[in-house]
Amino acid sequence: MRVKATVLGKTLVLDGEVGLPDGARVDVVMREVSDDDTGTWDVSDSDWAELQAAMDEAETAEGTPAEVVLAELRAMK
Secondary structure, three states: OOOOOEEEOEEEEEOOOOOOOOOOOOOOOOOOOOOOOOOOOOHHHHHHHHHHHHHHHHOOOOOOOHHHHHHHHEEEE
16 A cells, blocks of 8 residues: 655644554655755655565565575575
């Protein structure tokens, strides 16, 4: 689920309803911004879909096991 929000008084104010019950816990991903940055982080729909697919893959453990990746890297030497 992708939700946009605005910070108001150090609180995130969501842009619309999300359909979550009161007390639901969520993870919020933010990036650090510099003093001269506008603080916006615009991600295209296609980039968001790619990021979401990668997160889904990581959660379902459908990725390549670490042992396999390490073995492939060692074989490259």
